Amino acid sequence: MGAAVAACAVSAGARVLWCPIGRSAATRDRAEQAGLEPVAELSGLLEQSDVVLSLCPPAAAEDVARDVAERGFAGVYAEGNAISPERSRRIADLVGRSATVVDGAVIGSPPIAGKTARLYLSGPSDATALVGALFTGTAVSTPVLGEDIGQASALKISYTAYQKASRVLAALSYGLAQHHQVDQALLEVAGKRQGSYLTETGYIPKTAARAWRWAPELKEAADTLQAAGLPDEVLRAVAETLGRWTDAKDNGELSVDSALKMLQEPR
Structure with a gap:
């Protein structure tokens, strides 16, 4: 950037x-x-x-x-x-x-x-x-x-909190559906809703490759929620999930299955 x-x-x-x-x-x-x-x-x-x-x-x-x-x-x-x-x-x-x-x-x-x-x-x-x-x-x-000072940062963090956390949740949802062999049915259901991240499975490896940058941003977002008196646990959990993809840093060759397997590995 x-x-x-x-x-x-x-x-x-x-x-x-x-x-x-x-x-x-x-x-x-x-x-x-x-x-x-x-x-x-x-x-x-x-x-x-x-x-x-x-x-x-x-x-x-x-x-x-x-x-x-x-x-x-x-x-x-x-x-x-x-x-x-x-x-x-x-x-x-x-x-x-x-x-x-x-x-x-x-x-x-x-x-x-x-x-x-x-x-x-x-x-x-x-x-x-x-x-x-x-x-x-x-x-x-x-x-x-x-x-x-702080207005521009607040906008970025507010946007990051939703956009990046949504990508992680989409990966987890797809991984769960795949585990139970209902991933195609999930895509059909999600496809009925315009703009659902659940249909963009090709973005899962991209999310994994960017996790090293995204995790600190989500921690910043969690700190900002806490300072505003809002619950911060969800974003801290998302940041922790992103931490499972640390070894995928900037890996442009990662597959969907490989990225999901990394989420299943014990910490």
Whole structure:
């Protein structure tokens, strides 16, 4: 997602930098294909940047923000990760000592091959306008939700709670039906309801391959529910279920049967 979003900014005329320290060969290839310019040190990258857009696994969001804050970055810091509103505000307190912070949330597929994504924004109007201008005329639209830090993150987490948990529940339902040899009947029943995830069995391996990223997002969603005084047990259980697919990380060759077998393995 990060490389695809960055490539859109490049296509709109922005000069986009990245720091290759500690990154994999695959990441380096994606950055090169996206037209990003490597900068050897983070400090040098920040000195040349007006805007920093953080798109990383949720668990790393505060570490990235801390690295930027320690170097006194004074531009606009767009926090675009799938984290709770509370963590977004903590990051804003941390980075906001020197920078202007924008809360962001990407919803949609990576904007490549005709696909589009929305980068929802909230924060000071001049800063959200600056971030939005980076993607003018591209496959990334930038709706602004308001000026409060946490609004964009709340939208992302609210959407994640339903969309990703539904995919996991669909996999469990199909696995149960398959175990009892009624999977075809289940598909026939589900097919009568428009847009049911139960009919999209081909998505089960995709869910497994993305579980390493989705589980932390569901934990963020559970924390957000808890903070709102709402029951969080369901999403914590979904995150635990996703943990059974840890070994399927980015496995594009996984079959439906193999993914379901992994759910049956004892923990």
